[in-house]
Amino acid sequence: MxxxxKQESPKCDIFINEVKLKQIEKFKYLGTIISNDGKxxxxxxxxxxxxxxxxxxxKTTLTNKHISIETRKRAFQCYIEPVLMYGCEAWTISNQIQNKPEATEMWFLRRVLRIPWTTKKTxxxxxxxxxxxRALVRTIRKRQATFLGHVMRRGKLEHLVKKIMDxxxxxxxxxxxxxxxxAVKDRDLWRDMIANAYKQGTS
Known part of the structure; x- marks a missing residue:
């Protein structure tokens, strides 16, 4: 890879024992899709x-009206969100990409509440x-900030988080x-900054 x-990925010919390796556009590594456009x-x-x-x-549990909404939200956070946000510490969230997890969050919430699109609720x-x-993007930012603190305290791999910094x-x-x-050098200060930003509800 x-x-x-560039819009068209450059060609790269690599041979092992005179056998040419196939150049690919994407592959899965540790459960995460790596793409040749870096996005x-x-x-x-x-x-x-x-x-x-x-x-x-x-669905039977998450949309069950006999179960309190708080319990259903907790179940969603425990069993669905981890699948959705796996590896999000390394995501680069631009304004355009941010709309996708926000839309997904509302898709799930409407179904948990059993609200059909025909009702046209905002x-x-x-x-x-x-x-x-809205909490999904804030949670992603929180996990990225925690990851950044961990990496910076170790003093290695800083280049992995440069794009996250913006x-x-x-x-x-x-x-x-x-x-x-x-701030990341002070663990307590860093935790307070993350908690305050998460509480404020910014994304």
Whole structure:
């Protein structure tokens, strides 16, 4: 595989014992889709599809009106969200990509509440009915921030989180990237910053 920003991936011929290796556009590594464009669109699509399959398997429980909405939300968080967000610590969330997990979050919530699209309820009304705020993207940001702190404290692999920094710099509040890099050295301060950003509900 050749990872490139170019619209057409460059060709690369590699031979082992005179046998040419096949050049591919994507492959799965440790459960995550790696694409030759370096983007996470395919991975998010796969995660979403797998989470929806798991949801269908638990549909009887997750949509049961005899079970309190709080219990159903907890079940969703325990059994569906981990499938949806597997490996999200390494995702690069742009504004365009952010819309995808947000739309997926509402897709699940409408089904948990058994709200058909024909009712034409806005997302805000659905969230109010569930007594819930949007949380999926905030949870992804929280996990990325925790991962960043872990990596920076070890002093290695900083290059893996450079792209994440832009999104986290805005999410964690006003300040320079240098301020964030200094904060991760203090575990307690870093946890407080993550908790405060998560509580504020920004994405």
């Amino acid at each position: 050749v990872i490139s920003r 996470i669109n395919r991975e998010i699509s796969v995660r979403t599809a797998q989470a929806k399959i798991n949801f269908q398997k638990m 997302n805000e009304r659905v969230l109010n009915q569930a007594n819930k705020r 999104g986290l710099a805005t999410w964690l509040g006003p300040g320079k990237v240098s301020d964030i890099l200094a």
